[in-house]
Amino acid sequence: MQTLKLVAVSAGLSRPSSTRLLADRLAKATEERLTERGRPVEVQVVELRDLAVDIAKHLVSGFPSPALGSAIDAVTRADGVIAVTPVFTASYSGLFKSFFDLIDPDALSGSPVLLAATGGTARHSLALDHALRPLFAYLRALIVPTAVYAASEDWGSGGDEWTAGLPSRIDRAGTELADLMAGRQPEAPAQDVDEDVDTDADEVVPFERQLADLRLD
Amino acid sequence: MQFGIFTVGDVTTDPTTGRTPTEHERIKNTVAIALKAEEVGLDVFATGEHHNPPFVPSSPTTLLGHIAARTENLILSTSTTLITTNDPVKIAEDYATLQHLADGRIDLMTGRGNTGPVYPWFGQDIRQGIPLAIENYALLHRLWREDVVDWEGRFRTALQGFTSTPRPLDGVPPFVWHGSIRSPEIAEQAAYYGDGFFANHIFWPKQHTEKMVRLYRQRYAHYGHGTAEQAIVGLGGQVFMRKNSQDAVREFRPYFDNAPVYGHGPSLEEFTEQTPLTVGSPQQVIDRTLSFREYVGDYQRQLFLVDHAGLPLKTVLEQLDILGEEVVPVLRKEFANLRPAGVPATAPLHPAVRAQEA
Numbered sequence: 001m002q003t004l005k006l007v008a009v010s011a012g013l014s015r016p017s018s019t020r021l022l023a024d025r026l027a028k029a030t031e032e033r034l035t036e037r038g039r040p041v042e043v044q045v046v047e048l049r050d051l052a053v054d055i056a057k058h059l060v061s062g063f064p065s066p067a068l069g070s071a072i073d074a075v076t077r078a079d080g081v082i083a084v085t086p087v088f089t090a091s092y093s094g095l096f097k098s099f100f101d102l103i104d105p106d107a108l109s110g111s112p113v114l115l116a117a118t119g120g121t122a123r124h125s126l127a128l129d130h131a132l133r134p135l136f137a138y139l140r141a142l143i144v145p146t147a148v149y150a151a152s153e154d155w156g157s158g159g160d161e162w163t164a165g166l167p168s169r170i171d172r173a174g175t176e177l178a179d180l181m182a183g184r185q186p187e188a189p190a191q192d193v194d195e196d197v198d199t200d201a202d203e204v205v206p207f208e209r210q211l212a213d214l215r216l217d
Numbered sequence: 218m219q220f221g222i223f224t225v226g227d228v229t230t231d232p233t234t235g236r237t238p239t240e241h242e243r244i245k246n247t248v249a250i251a252l253k254a255e256e257v258g259l260d261v262f263a264t265g266e267h268h269n270p271p272f273v274p275s276s277p278t279t280l281l282g283h284i285a286a287r288t289e290n291l292i293l294s295t296s297t298t299l300i301t302t303n304d305p306v307k308i309a310e311d312y313a314t315l316q317h318l319a320d321g322r323i324d325l326m327t328g329r330g331n332t333g334p335v336y337p338w339f340g341q342d343i344r345q346g347i348p349l350a351i352e353n354y355a356l357l358h359r360l361w362r363e364d365v366v367d368w369e370g371r372f373r374t375a376l377q378g379f380t381s382t383p384r385p386l387d388g389v390p391p392f393v394w395h396g397s398i399r400s401p402e403i404a405e406q407a408a409y410y411g412d413g414f415f416a417n418h419i420f421w422p423k424q425h426t427e428k429m430v431r432l433y434r435q436r437y438a439h440y441g442h443g444t445a446e447q448a449i450v451g452l453g454g455q456v457f458m459r460k461n462s463q464d465a466v467r468e469f470r471p472y473f474d475n476a477p478v479y480g481h482g483p484s485l486e487e488f489t490e491q492t493p494l495t496v497g498s499p500q501q502v503i504d505r506t507l508s509f510r511e512y513v514g515d516y517q518r519q520l521f522l523v524d525h526a527g528l529p530l531k532t533v534l535e536q537l538d539i540l541g542e543e544v545v546p547v548l549r550k551e552f553a554n555l556r557p558a559g560v561p562a563t564a565p566l567h568p569a570v571r572a573q574e575a
Contacts, residue, residue: 056482057482057483057487059482060479060480060481060483061420061479061482061483062420063420063421063422063491063492065483065487065491204402204404204405204432205405206405207405207406207409207440210347210348210351210406211351211355214348214351214352214370214371
């Protein structure tokens with residue numbers, strides 16, 4: 001059975017960062033559920049902090065540095081994505097948004113994506129639904145029903161009578177993502193640009209067709 | 218092989234002096250640059266077309282007509298002619314007139330343009346960019362080949378019994394290149410007609426160019442115009458040279474850092490590594506330019522961008538001297554030695570130009 005690829009994107013800025021911690025916990029939960037189902041998975045974490053300058057340069061120049069190019073490829077080709085941002089000024093961070101601005105708008109179409117955010121207070125938890133969900137709905141991603149918000153206090157408390165604690169929310173979200181990923185056939189390994197001579201011609205609409213299309217209406 | 222320069226026509230402040238040329242100066246300087254290109258033995262001068270500040274070349278055939286009158290051998294071209302927002306009837310008329318005035322020394326490169334508001338200014342919709350390019354060129358192609366044209370399309374008024382005048386010089390339409398960065402539709406269009414394909418090449422990593430040229434060559438062969446190796450390919454390039462490469466880097470850096478397209482982004486070092494920009498000695502430019510054929514094959518036209526980002530006229534003219542004296546003669550010889558028999562050395566020339574060369 002081919003190995004699934006899971007990519008966690010963390011937009012945390014500090015080191016260590018609770019955003020990265022949450023990304024790692026979610027990745028681990030997903031990996032465990034997939035392993036239980038007998039699906040091997042390879043986990044890669046993309047730290048946007050390391051790519052911050054490259055992201056800004058790409059916005060200006062229109063093409064990625066090699067390091068940013070591989071991060072974009074990894075997200076684009078993943079069988080599942082975990083996207084985690086700190087909440088800044090009532091929304092995802094600018095760095096998080098800038099990275100996803102550089103992803104082709106069709107690249108995540110139909111891909112399972114788990115959304116998560118961190119913040120100093122639970123009062124911002126709806127940023128997941130007000131900001132992150134619309135962004136990934138636009139990208140036509142398959143958004144996992146449970147999104148996970150971790151406020152500072154969540155790292156040191158259990159659940160209460162209304163809400164499950166952070167560990168069980170992580171587990172539920174990871175299970176949901178694993179279920180979606182397990183149903184997918186891993187994509188064939190991407191061909192190297194140098195080898196896809198024949199696919200080039202397949203991509204193009206023959207010119208007679210392009211001309212004919214103009215005459216249709 | 219043809220070597221030349223292409224200009225964007227930007228009016229940009231010289232970051233080292235803070236001085237901005239007037240539009241009048243920029244236009245006159247452009248003419249001086251074209252005349253210099255002929256003087257130092259380059260083959261081609263091409264101008265961009267833009268309809269918004271800070272650019273001056275909104276009327277390419279006026280500029281090229283003037284240059285035609287003051288040159289003998291230079292081929293005049295465009296980079297690019299907006300096939301999307303210009304009326305193809307007017308393109309047919311303007312460039313046929315220019316072709317007569319220049320005794321055949323012209324060709325043109327069609328492009329879509331990338332400035333959103335230009336489309337509505339000329340009554341078009343940018344979302345229709347590709348269909349406009351395809352339909353408008355289909356009409357232009359017929360206007361130059363058929364004396365009387367009946368036409369009905371999506372984007373312009375129908376034509377019944379229309380004759381575009383003047384007819385092309387000696388009945389030979391100007392050669393057309395199709396310029397693109399990463400639209401396979403345009404490579405396909407160029408291949409379908411057996412026209413040239415010009416890859417902008419200069420602002421992005423080579424992979425875009427490599428892929429588009431390969432597609433164009435395959436499809437050129439598919440449509441039966443010749444073998445893939447015989448397809449007509451042109452490339453952009455961007456250079457700044459001094460005898461000593463450290464001097465070139467030092468002098469060009471402030472222009473690079475403040476350049477309109479890529480300034481305030483990647484460093485000069487990153488950009489030279491990832492794109493065809495070469496800043497250094499003439500020998501470095503020769504080596505880099507020769508390396509282009511390793512990923513696009515043997516090609517027919519190389520145009521360099523040398524006059525942008527606020528570089529003063531004097532510097533640009535010095536660059537042309539270096540190109541003409543030290544770089545292009547070597548490149549001509551090297552490319553000719555490497556080119557297999559059967560692969561054309563240039564894009565098709567008008568018979569009047571061939572006769573003059575003979």
